[in-house]
Amino acid sequence: VFLCLYKMICVFLVATYTDGQPTESAEWFCKWLEEASTDFRYGKTYLKGMRYAVFGLGNSVYVGHYNTVSKNIDKWLWMLSAARIMTRGEGDCNVVKSRHGSVQADFQAWKTKFLNRLQALAKGEKKACSGKCKKGSCKNKKKHKEEAEDSHSLAEKNNSEEELMESSSDAESSAEEEKSHGSVIDMEDLGNVMNRMKKAKVKTKPCSSTVLTYRYKLIGSHSGVKLCRWTKSMLRGRGGCYKHTFYGIESHRCMETTPSLACANKCVFCWRHHTNPVGTEWSWKMDPAEKIIQEAVENHKNMIRQFRGVPGVRPERFEEGLTVKHCALSLVGEPIMYPEINSFLRLLHQQNISSFLVTNAQFPEEIRSLVPVTQLYVSVDASTKDSLKKIDRPLFKDFWQRFLDSLRALGEKQQRTVYRLTLVKAWNVDELKAYADLIALGQPDFIEVKGVTYCGESSASSLTMANVPWHEEVIYFVQQLANLLPDYEIACEHEHSNCLLLAHHKFKVDGEWWTWIDYERFQELIQEYEESGGTKIFSAMDYMAKTPIWAIFGARERGFDPSDTRFQRKNKTKDISGC
Template sequence: MDQPEMILKEAMENHQNMIKQFKGVPGVKLERFEEGMKVKHCALSLVGEPIMYPEINRFLKLLHHCKISSFLVTNAQFPVEIINLKPVTQLYVSVDASTKDSLKKIDRPLFKNFWQRFLDSLTALAAKPQRTVYRLTLVKSWNVDELQAYAELVSLGCPDFIEVKGVTYCGESSASSLTMANVPWHEEVVRFVWELVDLIPDYEVACEHEHSNCLLIAHRKFKIGGEWWTWIDYNRFQELIQEYEDSGGARTFCAEDYMARTPHWALFGASERGFDPKDTRHQRKSGSKNIARC
């Protein structure tokens, strides 16, 4: 088994080697290049199931010692591991469907008792004091009509946030029957979110990122004085996790302890629709048809 120290060392080296390839490339800003060389965040997701790694807590401790934030995504099949997981900056659970039949169709789970493991994982998530997120990926014709069932799952796991995103089509594959017809338009995602919010009274639509075909639903506890505080104060998180480690876990903390005010351009309803006005967006100049679904 690979040791956490080796994994982190090689991951940081590989990251920096990839960034170096952009040096001198036309359009690359020097300050962004220099910023990219310093590893600040780590997303434990995409390939495999990171929570299964036996040394995941030691790896997280190494990340935080290096002042690197931790974003861990689990597919909600390992409830015991969720219970035993030490604090992370943000813990995601992939909620790819809201019924047993649709979850089996979409995720093709390995365990016979996958549905009970799924429910137990959401229950375990509810006990986590740090930031928790349901990640809902909408697949048109597969899981967009299960609103009431989704609402019931929200009441089970009580996440701080619900990230709703249209599925991304990555081309034909023998492992998937997805086509572009399964990719919802952005306005269809918006409509789904509004209908879901009507069923979960403690939540509101907070943010939007049209370019990613994604919206964020947030618990109302993050709306203070009429303003949303859905962003993360990373420096404060590092202070809190250090206090947690120094106290042997006695000094705990919660999501509200390291929240930051959401910038106006990221809010739902803003004219920027989630695109930072400080950046320049380059539109494709070719005459090819836009199939981005947003």
């Protein structure tokens, strides 16, 4: 499945998989497109100005699902005001019913028509008209209108016929040629295309900024859920995320969600590119916690179900993945802003789902009133007032005081607490002493230090790949920081995520690290806590578990679980001894 792009003309070649579903690489795009076509926040003219053509690959033996995906994509694009440049084509793998004898011949016939259409567009051809269209008496009025819309000459955009034909290279063209012409991109990179399309559109009302990116499943009026790439990775036996390495999370059973899309910061490294709303207080119609959790779990399960039978997915992990065991409240926004966050957390625990909640350290009172969670994070993206303002770009005027109060509030918690540090090269890597002072203020159990992830060009951020530290640079920073923290030591490493874990010495028992979590024990403790009316307090030490050797800093696996197989790019496996 791939996308052919020349300026604003897109060609979608898509296959229909089992039960009328898209293939794995097209799954997220189809989900986004379907949701966008019916979501009022996008608007019916969201893709106006984009022109497209669709060719589907299917098998007419499956009568009920023949070329379903191509039909749907064609329909959804049309609903968002994109304009077809030609009729949708269909390839049939059933040679008995194939119009041209084979699916390859079906495509060649369609491709010839497609290239002819491109030539016509390049020349700016228009059909002769009687001139009576304005009077409403021309029989071909509708046809002429469509042709007029489609025939905005590419010459007007300084594109010659030769350039257009070169970009429509045949299959024999090399991948490098396609890359240099910009004519073929992978579906996984379509986000950059959509960003360019957004920039090309006329600016709309401020409320349009609340639109989330295509990879989210929206819930109600202020919540969302998304399938993490590490969930997909672990389903295939290709390794879990750093939380699997540090704390024993089963990534294929982890649901990434939030009850609040809104945030009080606009961090420069936000991988959501600020497509979510911002605010300093709750100002939305509130959905009940029961509704959010129910729909989040069901949507998550539906996304997992789409991996049934997908090559490489381990059957036992697929079955396990249908039961949510962990919830990462870190998808987007500020979950602690949700007024019913405590009810939300209690409902998670009642369903035996662990809770990992991340806050941006701007709501100290909400932190203090928070019921126990499995693990509570605060993002510590900088250690001085000036650098925090520069990196997090907070909305609160008293952001620094709120930040410090939030760290103090974290220090009052009895359960597991974590500082999350994101290193941005040339921005916040030279503040070691100031970081050490902040750690002394909140006294977290753990400190995660991760190199920033570059998420592509965005008008919301000036970051480039030059701001991403090498893993060796992250290690050096953490070693220097550890030297300033007599109560902490480097415990774990996840090289793939460019992340290390500093842990308090109390989690090192008889020379062995116990950073993992006993999730069953936590559920027992939280039940006793609730039954006692909150009087039976428990601590982080009451539900810790031993960390496996492969997760320890300095191990040859460098944080990769040896029970899985690490895959490098181009589908090349790499023995863990070389990780």
